[in-house]
Amino acid sequence: MAVLQRPNRIEIDLSALANNAATIRNIVGPQVKVWAALKANAYGFGLEVVAKTVLDSGADAIAVGDVAAGVRLRQYGVASPILVYAGGLLTRPAADAAEAHGLTLTLPDLAAARRVSARAARTLKVFVKVDSGLERLGLDPADAGEQIMTIARLPRLVIEGLYTHLHVPPGCPPPYAQWQFERFDRVVTQVRRQGLEIPVAMAASSAVLSISRTMNLNAVDPGRLFYGLVPPGEALTAFEFRPVLTAIKTQLAQVKTLTRTEFVELAPYPVRSGMRIGILPFGRADGFNQINSGEVLVRGRRSRLLGDVAIEHARIDLTDVPDAQPEDEVVILGCQGTEAITVEDVAANQRYVGQADLTLAIGSDVERVYLRGPTAEGLPTAAGADARVDAWS
Ligand SMILES: Cc1ncc(COP(=O)(O)O)c(C=O)c1O
DSSP states (O other): OGGGGSSSSEEEEEHHHHHHHHHHHHHHOOOOOEEOOOHHHTTTTOOOHHHHHHHHHTTEEESSHHHHHHHHHHHTOOOSSSEOBBBBBEEEEEEEHHHHHOOEEOOOHHHHHOOOOOOOOHOOOEEEEEEESSSSSSBOOTHHHHHHHHHHHHHHHHEEEEEEEEOOOTTHHHHHHHHHHHHHHHHHHHHTTTTTTEEEEEEEOHHHHOOOSSOOTTEEEEEEGGEEEEESTTTTTSSSOOOOOOOEEEEEEEEEEOOOOOOOOGGGSOOOOOOOEESSOOGGTTTTHHOOOOOOTTEEEEEEEEEEEOSSOOOEOOOOOOOOOOOOOEEEEEETTTTTEOHHHHHHSSSSSGGGGGHSOOOTTTEEEESSSSSSSSSSOOOOOOEEEEEOO
């Protein structure tokens, strides 16, 4: 129950999420299917509410990271197609759950296809993944056409789609993306020429949509664009994407004045007698090491972090906020009064955290609070998540 947990929350603007879903739909046009890539609990934003919002606002289908996530969505009432991306083991329970819940599994190679075919009790819909350049999961384009034709002849498997995930590093040379796209496109063309119907062909993640409009095929599967995280590139500059993550907040658990005069040099951080500090109930387990800018906001003023972040706590210097009181709101990211801590401020203080990784780093105990939802009607309680819906209007 949220009220009994530590008072940590991230605020998620569902009207921005709906706007971004509608913008993606607008960019690709009505003929192209939009599969929302909602891996990793929808990049930490909360799978169920994100899925409902994007399906209501322009997406046609959902792609998730494992069978368990697909089952969660079905139990929540999502009726759209659900693709389970490659990566999980294709065990008999996975095949059974896919069958029972109408989930579409990904086959990354012929060996996996043989296992699923042998394990499936009835006909299963599957997608086949081709590895065009990421050197990760999927078939080698060199002989993918033949392998796919062999998979198509296996019992109990119906190939509904082919997809790939291109390697698009920042500053990607256009010929590099084009080379990968063509490797995939040739495979699709080859199997279609051999008479195999391929209803879905998909190669465009957010980075691909950011650099080109010519690689959409008949379906796209962006992820981070839904959250307003726009990768570098020219193709989307004319469109408005809004940030969905609007704030990360906690409250002061304790405020006190230090009196230490002995062993000062061994203190956990440089202390002075008479120093005012505050304790935050937000620590490493909540992802604080990856998501802090080195400062927080209290009563509209900046306050710097002191010492190392503990598992569930951190300390701040309240010298410049002498009026701070226990339970005061503390903003880790977002606005307070006239001050703001931005995603860029956090990134500048971090070595490894990209913008898309911020919410991934936030611990599951931190409450996801959904603001400005398009509608609260028919919204069941998120299974397995203590999601609260504030200020639906
Ligand atoms: C196969 C596949 N498609 C699409 C995506 C979405 O990528 P992005 O969030 O960069 O749009 C991912 C994310 O890892 C992926 O693995």
